[in-house]
Amino acid sequence: MNIRSEDFETQLVEFKPLKDFFVGVDSDGCVFDTMGFKHRECFCPAFINVMGLQSVSLIAREVWEKVNLYSRTRGVNRFIALTKAMDVLREHPAVIKKGVAIPELDEVKKWISREPKLGAGTLQEELTRNPHPDLLLAMKWSEAVNVAVQNISRTVAPFNNVHKTMSRLSGAADTIVVSQTPYRNIELEWREHGILPYVRMIAGQESGTKAMHLRLAALGKYPAEHILMIGDAPGDLQAAEECGVLFYPIIPGKEEDSWKELLDEGIDRFFSDRFLGEYAENKTRDFLATLSQ
Numbered sequence: 001m002n003i004r005s006e007d008f009e010t011q012l013v014e015f016k017p018l019k020d021f022f023v024g025v026d027s028d029g030c031v032f033d034t035m036g037f038k039h040r041e042c043f044c045p046a047f048i049n050v051m052g053l054q055s056v057s058l059i060a061r062e063v064w065e066k067v068n069l070y071s072r073t074r075g076v077n078r079f080i081a082l083t084k085a086m087d088v089l090r091e092h093p094a095v096i097k098k099g100v101a102i103p104e105l106d107e108v109k110k111w112i113s114r115e116p117k118l119g120a121g122t123l124q125e126e127l128t129r130n131p132h133p134d135l136l137l138a139m140k141w142s143e144a145v146n147v148a149v150q151n152i153s154r155t156v157a158p159f160n161n162v163h164k165t166m167s168r169l170s171g172a173a174d175t176i177v178v179s180q181t182p183y184r185n186i187e188l189e190w191r192e193h194g195i196l197p198y199v200r201m202i203a204g205q206e207s208g209t210k211a212m213h214l215r216l217a218a219l220g221k222y223p224a225e226h227i228l229m230i231g232d233a234p235g236d237l238q239a240a241e242e243c244g245v246l247f248y249p250i251i252p253g254k255e256e257d258s259w260k261e262l263l264d265e266g267i268d269r270f271f272s273d274r275f276l277g278e279y280a281e282n283k284t285r286d287f288l289a290t291l292s293q
């Protein structure tokens with residue numbers, strides 16, 4: 001794989017407003033009901049296999065799902081999720097009792113701490129400089145995940161009302177995908193389900209963090225109250241808060257209701273400057289209340 005991450009960044013910097021509003025929309029778990037499925041069937045089996053967790057597979061699965069689906073780290077970049085899950089697993093009483101050694105992945109953590117664009121392209125660049133076994137392991141795992149995703153995720157359709165909502169949004173707003181999934185996976189899924197025409201570009205993990213996507217593509221180009229991030233994870237909220245822009249949550253477990261409400265009420269509020277304040281605060285509060293710490 002040879003992804004030149006600077007090309008993706010240039011695309012964001014050169015993004016020009018065509019409309020008065022801007023919308024960044026996350027993909028996994030937000031537009032597609034793929035979050036649980038991908039984690040259970042793609043990320044987790046590769047995690048157990050590549051990290052050698054066969055003897056503690058049940059606990060590994062529980063930890064992986066907790067970190068990625070049911071806590072405040074839901075939707076975090078895959079490499080951050082990997083190190084976090086390994087750390088949680090290492091401290092798990094049943095794992096300690098069994099005497100299973102869980103790799104520290106220190107070199108991956110060091111790479112994460114200095115690299116803002118956590119994707120296959122930058123990991124490959126890092127590997128050419130530093131072919132450390134930790135980094136090779138992370139790459140091997142990430143590639144196994146991508147293969148699994150490409151092989152089995154085609155049948156998952158967008159949530160109800162995504163088409164209608166995206167169609168209305170894109171009528172009055174410049175809309176892009178803001179995601180931590182590799183660009184190619186997103187393009188494949190959005191094209192397959194006929195929703196690619198609603199967005200002007202895809203910002204995936206190769207283009208940096210979600211906050212970077214919003215900052216480079218939108219900040220200073222539109223008024224802050226005309227910029228909306230739609231997402232299903234605390235990281236999406238955090239990116240919006242970091243940039244001082246609006247956030248609409250697609251609440252885990254209530255995704256279809258969330259899209260319906262966005263279509264029926266949220267969009268009109270956004271386009272008529274009535275989103276900020278009590279409405280936005282209530283949405284964020286309900287969202288955070290559904291996820292454990």
Ligand SMILES: [Mg+2]
Binds near residue numbers: 026028030075232
């Ligand atoms: Mg998501």
